[in-house]
Amino acid sequence: MQKPGILIINGPNLNMLGVRQPEIYGNVSFETYLENLHATFAEVTLGYYQSNHEGDLIDCIQESTKSYRGIVINPGAYTHTSVAIRDALAGIQIPVIEVHLSNIYSREQFRRISLIKEVCVSSFVGFGLDGYKMAVERMMEFIRAGF
Ligand code: DQA
DSSP: OOOOOOEEEEOEEEEEOOOOOHHHHHHHHOHHHHHHHHHHHHTSSEEEEEOHHHHHHHHHHHHHHTTTTTEEEEGGGGGGGGGHOOOOOOHHHSEEEEEEEEEEEGGGGGGSSSSSSGGSSSEEESSHHHHHHHHHHHHHHHHHTOO
């Protein structure tokens, strides 16, 4: 049987993980962490896409349903500003889980609003990189349940 596909999408500045504000976001790059994820979830086809550009993220979301059963997304700062990314997520028929490394609800006021929260089936916030692992596990449960 074909392995289920889950797509991880990271938004702006998340290509700088490991270098960028390590006191908040840690000192491991996403590429390094992704190797662990691949090893942990051998039964899943994990895709990965990162962009610093809003339109590219939207294109990726729109295309995702052709190859994937679910999306795990950290839109970075677009979480707080992008109605367009929210609309793209609302417009697809596969489940979406939101991840943030930091606890956005205990940081600056402007980070406390997630425009995507309501179009996601679940959110993992403030668990650092482990949040992605938790999100993939949860997504597997959704997929097994027939979503
Ligand atoms: C972030 C939180 C956002 O506020 C910030 O702009 C990011 C990363 C997080 O993962 O904690 O780029 O999404």
